[in-house]
Amino acid sequence: MRNITKRELEHRQKYPQEKLIRLGIGDTTEPIPDIITSSMAEYALALSTVKGYSGYGAEQGKTELRVAIAEKLYRNMGVKGNEVFVSDGAQCDISRLQMLFGSDVTVAVQDPSFPAYIDSSVIFGRGGNFEEKTGQYGNISYMKCCPENNFFPNLSPYYTPKTDVIFFCSPNNPTGNAATRQQLKQLVEFAKTNGSIIIYDSSYAAFISDDSPRSIYEIPGAKEVAIEVSSFSKCAGFTGVRLGWTIVPEELKYSNGFPVIKDFDRIMCTCFNGAASVSQAGGLACLSQEGNDGCG
Numbered sequence: 001m002r003n004i005t006k007r008e009l010e011h012r013q014k015y016p017q018e019k020l021i022r023l024g025i026g027d028t029t030e031p032i033p034d035i036i037t038s039s040m041a042e043y044a045l046a047l048s049t050v051k052g053y054s055g056y057g058a059e060q061g062k063t064e065l066r067v068a069i070a071e072k073l074y075r076n077m078g079v080k081g082n083e084v085f086v087s088d089g090a091q092c093d094i095s096r097l098q099m100l101f102g103s104d105v106t107v108a109v110q111d112p113s114f115p116a117y118i119d120s121s122v123i124f125g126r127g128g129n130f131e132e133k134t135g136q137y138g139n140i141s142y143m144k145c146c147p148e149n150n151f152f153p154n155l156s157p158y159y160t161p162k163t164d165v166i167f168f169c170s171p172n173n174p175t176g177n178a179a180t181r182q183q184l185k186q187l188v189e190f191a192k193t194n195g196s197i198i199i200y201d202s203s204y205a206a207f208i209s210d211d212s213p214r215s216i217y218e219i220p221g222a223k224e225v226a227i228e229v230s231s232f233s234k235c236a237g238f239t240g241v242r243l244g245w246t247i248v249p250e251e252l253k254y255s256n257g258f259p260v261i262k263d264f265d266r267i268m269c270t271c272f273n274g275a276a277s278v279s280q281a282g283g284l285a286c287l288s289q290e291g292n293d294g295c296g
Contacts, residue, residue: 032237032282033294039285040241040278047277054277059269061086061245062280068287069245073230077217079247083261085268086275086283089244090203090231091116094167097199097227097246098124099267100260105164108141110153112174114201117167151177155190162194168216169201171208178212184219191225195255198226203244206235206295223249227260236286236295243279 012020046052060066067081087093094116103125109117118140121127128139136142141163143153151172153160168187170179179187191198198216205214216222231244248261285291 027239030237032241033291035288035290035294036236036282036285039291040282043281044278057274057277057280059272059274060084060265061275062277062284065280065283065287066245068284072287074215074217074247077215078223079217079249083247083249085246085248085264086280087244087246087268087272088242088275088279089233090201090229090246093229093244093246094199094201095120095123096267096271097229097264099271100263101165106139106141106162107165107167108143108160108163108196109167110145110169110172111142112145112172113167114169114173117169117199145172145175145177151175152179152183152186155186160190163196166191166196166198167201168198169203170213171204173201173204176204176207178208178210181211181213181219184213184216184222188216188219188222188225192221196225197252197260198222200226200228201230202228203231204234205230217247217249223251225252227252227264232283232286236282236291238279238282241279241282243275243283 008020008022011018043052047054061084063081065086066084069084069086070079070081085093087096098120101124105126107117107121107126109121118127118137121140122137126139127137130137141161143160145151145153166187168179170184171177187198190196200216202215208214213219216226216228226249228247229244230246232238232241233244246264248264250259250261252260254260286295
């Protein structure tokens with residue numbers, strides 16, 4: 001990140017009149033709607049009363065928020081409240097999800113893609129040697145997404161080898177391209193054929209304005225092969241408030257038949273004390289009719 005900032009400054013100094021499009025961190029610029037901040041303020045003030053005080057909550061998140069996410073954001077997709085794990089953001093969940101897999105698993109990522117997919121894989125020992133010439137890690141498969149292939153990887157064995165885990169973001173960070181229904185059907189079928197688990201990042205789904213899927217679970221059979229991470233950061237301006245969620249379907253199992261959800265539940269209970277209760281109050285407000293209207 002420091003290197004990118006340095007190069008940006010050098011470019012601006014050399015070409016001061018040029019317009020620079022940053023494909024870096026996706027921070028928000030608009031204020032959070034009042035209905036949401038008022039709900040958080042009310043909850044925070046109640047903590048100073050005997051009646052309103054609460055301490056630790058469930059590590060998986062407040063039940064009412066988990067159910068609201070399932071019912072309002074995944075309506076008719078078969079997602080249940082117990083499959084929703086509320087967190088402090090999608091990026092944190094990406095790292096926690098890495099704990100589900102051994103260091104010897106193989107990983108594929110879109111190219112370009114959000115750096116956390118690669119960096120967290122490297123931290124967990126899955127990167128292999130770094131190749132200075134290409135700027136890539138030897139043990140990670142980079143799935144080229146460019147105008148020539150409509151920003152969707154060629155999933156033939158020649159271009160995309162079988163891997164255990166596939167990180168896929170739609171709309172993509174940083175290109176903004178949203179995968180079509182047919183493309184996601186190909187991805188799900190590819191995962192089924194190869195025994196892969198898709199980690200699908202839908203953090204930018206609120207920006208989809210056409211009929212492109214907002215969730216991988218709009219695709220039949222996806223619950224058998226995919227985990228979905230998402231966030232309130234972009235849809236509600238929660239980049240500083242910190243609130244996200246991960247869906248781990250009961251149907252998703254390791255190759256030995258053991259349910260992945262049981263391991264992720266244990267990880268959340270061991271490595272996380274739950275998202276801030278004030279943030280969760282804001283999340284519930286986001287999912288109300290007034291909150292949804294305020295977020296546009």
